[in-house]
Amino acid sequence: MQSPNQLEISRRDLLISSTATVAVTGVAADGAAAQSAGKIMDHTTKVSFTVNGERRDLDLDNRTTLLDALREHLHLTGTKKGCDHGQCGACTVIIDGRRINACLTLAVMHEGDQITTIEGLGEPGNLHPMQAAFIKHDGFQCGYCTPGQICSSVAVLEEIKANIPSHVTGDLTRQAHVTPAEIRERMSGNICRCGAYSNILDAITEVAGTRA
Amino acid sequence: MRAFTYERASSVEAAAKAAASNPEAKFIAGGTNLLDLMKLEIETPTHLIDVNDIGLDKIEPTQDGGLRIGALVRNTDLAAHETVRRDYGLLSRALLAGASGQLRNKASTAGNLLQRTRCPYFYDTNQPCNKRQPGSGCSAIGGFSRQHAVIGTSEACIATNPSDMAIAMRALDAVVETVKGDGSRRAIPIADFHRLPGDTPHIETVLEPGEMITAVVLPPPIGGRQIYRKVRDRASYAFALVSVGAVIQSNGTGRIAVGGVAHKPWRVEAAEAELPNGARAAAHVLLADARPTEENRFKVELVERTLAAVVSEARG
Ligand SMILES: Cc1cc2nc3c(=O)[nH]c(=O)nc-3n(C[C@H](O)[C@H](O)[C@H](O)COP(=O)(O)OP(=O)(O)OC[C@H]3O[C@@H](n4cnc5c(N)ncnc54)[C@H](O)[C@@H]3O)c2cc1C
Ligand code: SF4
Numbered sequence: 028m029q030s031p032n033q034l035e036i037s038r039r040d041l042l043i044s045s046t047a048t049v050a051v052t053g054v055a056a057d058g059a060a061a062q063s064a065g066k067i068m069d070h071t072t073k074v075s076f077t078v079n080g081e082r083r084d085l086d087l088d089n090r091t092t093l094l095d096a097l098r099e100h101l102h103l104t105g106t107k108k109g110c111d112h113g114q115c116g117a118c119t120v121i122i123d124g125r126r127i128n129a130c131l132t133l134a135v136m137h138e139g140d141q142i143t144t145i146e147g148l149g150e151p152g153n154l155h156p157m158q159a160a161f162i163k164h165d166g167f168q169c170g171y172c173t174p175g176q177i178c179s180s181v182a183v184l185e186e187i188k189a190n191i192p193s194h195v196t197g198d199l200t201r202q203a204h205v206t207p208a209e210i211r212e213r214m215s216g217n218i219c220r221c222g223a224y225s226n227i228l229d230a231i232t233e234v235a236g237t238r239a
Numbered sequence: 240m241r242a243f244t245y246e247r248a249s250s251v252e253a254a255a256k257a258a259a260s261n262p263e264a265k266f267i268a269g270g271t272n273l274l275d276l277m278k279l280e281i282e283t284p285t286h287l288i289d290v291n292d293i294g295l296d297k298i299e300p301t302q303d304g305g306l307r308i309g310a311l312v313r314n315t316d317l318a319a320h321e322t323v324r325r326d327y328g329l330l331s332r333a334l335l336a337g338a339s340g341q342l343r344n345k346a347s348t349a350g351n352l353l354q355r356t357r358c359p360y361f362y363d364t365n366q367p368c369n370k371r372q373p374g375s376g377c378s379a380i381g382g383f384s385r386q387h388a389v390i391g392t393s394e395a396c397i398a399t400n401p402s403d404m405a406i407a408m409r410a411l412d413a414v415v416e417t418v419k420g421d422g423s424r425r426a427i428p429i430a431d432f433h434r435l436p437g438d439t440p441h442i443e444t445v446l447e448p449g450e451m452i453t454a455v456v457l458p459p460p461i462g463g464r465q466i467y468r469k470v471r472d473r474a475s476y477a478f479a480l481v482s483v484g485a486v487i488q489s490n491g492t493g494r495i496a497v498g499g500v501a502h503k504p505w506r507v508e509a510a511e512a513e514l515p516n517g518a519r520a521a522a523h524v525l526l527a528d529a530r531p532t533e534e535n536r537f538k539v540e541l542v543e544r545t546l547a548a549v550v551s552e553a554r555g
Binding site (some may be wrong): 048068070072088090091092105111112113116119125126128131132133135136137138149165179182183185190191192193194196199211212213216217 | 243244270286289315331339
């Protein structure tokens with residue numbers, strides 16, 4: 028704690044100390060805190076999660092999306108910001124085995140989660156089979172949507188294995204199979220403005236085939 | 240985005256109490272609609288209550304043979320659930336026709352029911368919109384209204400409810416269970432849950448401020464052919480222009496709820512009574528009071544054709 032006569036008192040410290048005493052000045056009241064359930068709350072929150080196998084502890088402005096935390100705070104810039112509104116899929120990452128849009132979730136909502144980004148799937152010299160297949164089949168042109176496409180593809184094959192149906196699954200009571208129609212439908216949340224779709228489909232089909 | 244404080248609720252009661260004590264607070268579930276709108280400062284809560292970790296993520300049978308779906312069950316899990324696939328296929332189909340795989344992994348049952356309209360003027364903060372800013376006017380009336388409602392509209396707003404899931408819930412007669420800040424609970428039939436725009440298009444449901452959804456309950460299965468047909472501008476990952484959710488029995492009777500045409504899932508029991516006389520007869524009753532704009536007049540015929548396709552699929 029800071030000594031009482033220290034001049035440089037941060038607003039955060041002021042708020043913490045004001046919980047112990049009666050708020051004698053107006054400063055604490057117009058500070059960045061809100062009162063809820065007897066707790067003083069701040070506009071920042073501590074959060075710990077694991078990214079690509081490494082534990083990360085952050086103290087973030089509550090507004091920080093998971094996407095911005097990854098890119099701006101952890102400097103994992105493989106995950107891309109496209110539309111920032113969940114419409115393009117460039118920010119797709121895998122959390123506890125499930126793909127999501129990192130732009131439409133707050134970083135502070137991921138306490139304890141296991142997050143995998145494109146950097147965690149593979150690296151130069153040790154590529155994930157899906158990364159290798161995208162290169163082999165030329166599944167990109169400019170490459171901007173590619174990290175999201177690859178994270179999504181890896182998760183799509185797991186979803187089919189886990190018996191999650193899709194819009195094009197014929198019989199809901201049966202397990203879906205890997206077919207071009209299933210892959211296209213399941214990949215529709217990843218937009219590629221270069222239009223590399225048919226090569227992306229070839230890459231995913233190959234990985235699905237070799238894994239079966 | 241405006242700054243806000245954040246708490247991870249520890250229980251249903253704590254979450255409801257926190258909401259009751261702060262009128263500017265909002266619950267956050269998947270965040271896929273709320274954060275989208277907060278980025279545009281269309282939603283500006285000063286406090287977020289995270290309800291993801293309070294045990295509302297279960298799907299359980301009810302005593303009378305129905306199904307209780309926790310408010311936080313993800314759209315993916317609900318669509319993939321064995322009982323839902325077998326007994327409430329319409330619900331699986333409607334969920335799978337919505338959004339993308341990534342979004343369905345986050346989107347929750349409650350959040351889906353409460354998602355707001357996709358009216359482009361609602362999203363454009365430079366334009367008047369009674370729903371976003373009460374009293375400012377409606378830009379869609381006389382503007383681009385191809386996607387908008389054709390029935391149940393008002394002079395104040397012609398927006399649609401964009402949820403696919405809600406159409407299935409309406410046809411299946413689901414019941415929304417809630418808790419208020421004082422701990423009292425109630426059960427709201429889905430038919431009464433969403434409101435028509437009237438003079439207050441910014442009030443979209445009958446939920447009271449701070450009231451939290453805990454579950455959505457389905458009555459026992461009713462069998463029949465369950466079909467969800469969604470007509471949209473692309474084959475996947477687009478909101479409906481028109482959608483039809485139907486449960487058709489082998490004797491030709493059934494239930495139909497229609498999406499993309501109104502501020503709430505549109506279901507008219509008198510129209511269902513016409514079903515044995517064919518899609519055309521049913522559609523005429525369903526949309527008898529339609530007041531389309533020049534730009535969305537096509538929806539009236541599209542509903543009839545989509546319903547015809549559904550009826551013939553059910554027979555086939
Ligand atoms: C690009 C895109 C495409 C989409 N396409 C479709 C589509 O084709 N069809 C479709 O149906 N939907 C579509 N959606 C919408 C999507 O289904 C919704 O965003 C999602 O269902 C919202 O759920 P959520 O849990 O993320 O809600 P949140 O964003 O967390 O919350 C939404 C609202 O519900 C409130 N809330 C959440 N939980 C509770 C609770 N337990 N009690 C009370 N209030 C609560 C929140 O305060 C907020 O006001 C699309 C979304 C995007 C971004
Ligand atoms: S239709 Fe409703 S949501 Fe759209 S501009 Fe008019 S008032 Fe706003």
